[in-house]
Amino acid sequence: MTAPPSSSASADARQRRGFWLRTLHQWHWISSAVCLVGMLLFAxxxxxxxxxxxxxxxxxxxxxxxxxxxxxxxxxxxxxxxxAPLPPALAAWLRDALDAPLGGRAAEWSEDEIYLSMPGPGRDAWLAIDKAGGTVEYERTDRGWVSYLNDLHKGRNSGPAWGWFIDVFAIACIVFTLTGLFLLQMHARQRPTTWPWVGLGLVVPVVLALLFIH
Structure with a gap:
């Protein structure tokens, strides 16, 4: 005996819902795992x-x-x-003598002086070499771990690898947020306060921006 059409349609709907729930949950927890440390750092x-x-x-x-x-x-x-970059032998000597973060940075060459700026997260550094006398002046300013982490947050002087990390982290956050939104939508019928809370999360920053940011 075959099942009534309505029963078959209901079973298909449940199967589709179950498939999307499993898929969204999987993407949600994977993206949350990828974002976990980064979200804590950025928060x-x-x-x-x-x-x-x-x-x-x-x-x-x-x-x-x-x-x-x-x-x-x-x-x-x-x-x-x-x-142009410093010659390898000169760069190696300066790196050992000053413990300076030279990296592969290019220096500014002029007739009288060579100047190299070496900014980094949480620090600023520079050196100047007088061509005539061979004198090296070096200054490094360290602003501490808080400043270091703040510069990582902003991507300031952090290099291309960190820039790529921020891009990948941002994409993972978008996936985490959108899958969470779809999960909210699928569970909203059993949780009537879902959309009021979502609306509150939208309304509060908009009201603050309109009233208190000038």
Whole structure:
């Protein structure tokens, strides 16, 4: 004996609902796992950025001056003007002598001086080499761990790898949010307060923006 059409349609609807529930739950928990540490980091640094003036401590400044060895001075004439990386031997010596974050950065070459800026998350650093005398001036300013994490939040001076991480993290957050929205929609019938809470999450920032941000 075959089942009535209405019973068959109801069974198909339940199967479709079950499929979408399983799929959405799977994407939701996978994206939440990917986002977990990043969301915690960005939430905490959101607070520290909002209160940066109260939380950040005094910066620590390290200033040094030294002379290049004679064997490296001919490399100061590798370029006369423009932008180019330091010669490998010169960069290696400076890295060892100063523990400076040279990376593969390009320096600014002029007739009298070589200047290299080395900003990074939570720090600023620079060095200047006098071509005539071979004197190196170096200064590094460290602003502490809070500033370091705040700069990671903003992607400031963090390099391309961190920029890619932020992009992937943002995509995972979008997936997490949208799958959560669809799950809310599927469970809203059994949870009547669902849409009022969602509406509140929309209304509060809009009202604050309209009334208190000028």
């Amino acid at each position: 905490v640094t959101g607070i520290t950025l909002n209160h940066a003036a109260k939380i950040e401590g005094d910066p620590r400044v390290d200033t040094r001056q030294l002379e290049l060895p004679d064997r490296l001075r001919p490399q100061l004439d590798a370029h006369v003007d423009g932008t």
